[in-house]
Amino acid sequence: MTDKSILVKELFENTALYLTYDYNLRIRKETVDAYTEGKTFDAVLDMPCGTGAMSRSLLDKTKKLSLVDISANMLAIASENIPETQRYKTECINDDFFKLDIPPGSYDLVICLGLLAHVNSPEQLLRKISGIIKPGGMLIIQNTDASHFYSHLIRFYLGLKGLIRKQPYKLNKVKASFLEQVLHEEGFRREAAYRYNQSFLGFSNLFSNEKKYELTRRFFGDTRHNKHASWGSDYTYCFVKRA
Numbered sequence: 001m002t003d004k005s006i007l008v009k010e011l012f013e014n015t016a017l018y019l020t021y022d023y024n025l026r027i028r029k030e031t032v033d034a035y036t037e038g039k040t041f042d043a044v045l046d047m048p049c050g051t052g053a054m055s056r057s058l059l060d061k062t063k064k065l066s067l068v069d070i071s072a073n074m075l076a077i078a079s080e081n082i083p084e085t086q087r088y089k090t091e092c093i094n095d096d097f098f099k100l101d102i103p104p105g106s107y108d109l110v111i112c113l114g115l116l117a118h119v120n121s122p123e124q125l126l127r128k129i130s131g132i133i134k135p136g137g138m139l140i141i142q143n144t145d146a147s148h149f150y151s152h153l154i155r156f157y158l159g160l161k162g163l164i165r166k167q168p169y170k171l172n173k174v175k176a177s178f179l180e181q182v183l184h185e186e187g188f189r190r191e192a193a194y195r196y197n198q199s200f201l202g203f204s205n206l207f208s209n210e211k212k213y214e215l216t217r218r219f220f221g222d223t224r225h226n227k228h229a230s231w232g233s234d235y236t237y238c239f240v241k242r243a
């Protein structure tokens, strides 16, 4: 394992920390549901799956679901939450994605949310994911645009609070333009991108989870009508690989 993957694993073995991550998980899940509405799949990969909440509802739409996460504790939650009747078509893999030897074109949908900031090489991640998606297949991927004004604001705010130095490792700063360029080179067409902001800066403690969800939806809308999209630093994309 490389240094960063050891630290990432340690960080996410503490699942309680992530589960307080709140309304963002709900927004992500609803975005995945909207992008996959009315579609069916042969094989779906949710990587990193975390608690599996993003892909569980796809079990009715796919013949096979693969859940991959480097954190054993996260994967245990994901596995426990699979209904008994759907277990036969689910595989759970506790490993570093970069170590997996997955045959090219294995999946017609890959969901990759919340990972780009945590890997050694975002470009290597994008190219590896691209290789395992079939021509015509879909990629739902999330990134916080490092060049967006809100990302600069967050870094400034966290810097002031001394929080950046307390992080166990440096989060990658991935620009939207970089991600889009690499995926374009890999033959992907951008179908959609839902944009919003993942935090309320210093005002987070003023609002309940429910309120933050409500305020976010009121300001940014949903995938069908993404209001004020240019204000949103966080992108959940839907790409399709050219056939």
Ligand SMILES: C[S@@+](CC[C@H](N)C(=O)[O-])C[C@H]1O[C@@H](n2cnc3c(N)ncnc32)[C@H](O)[C@@H]1O
Pocket (backbone or CB within 6 Å): 005, 008, 009, 012, 013, 018, 025, 028, 047, 048, 049, 050, 051, 054, 068, 069, 070, 071, 074, 095, 096, 097, 098, 112, 113, 114, 115, 118, 119
């Ligand atoms: C921010 S969470 C996102 C989980 C889920 N996709 C979601 O949106 O709720 C990041 C997850 O990535 C996992 N992870 C980090 N590096 C990984 C790697 N190299 N291979 C597989 N999983 C990894 C962590 O264990 C953690 O569960």
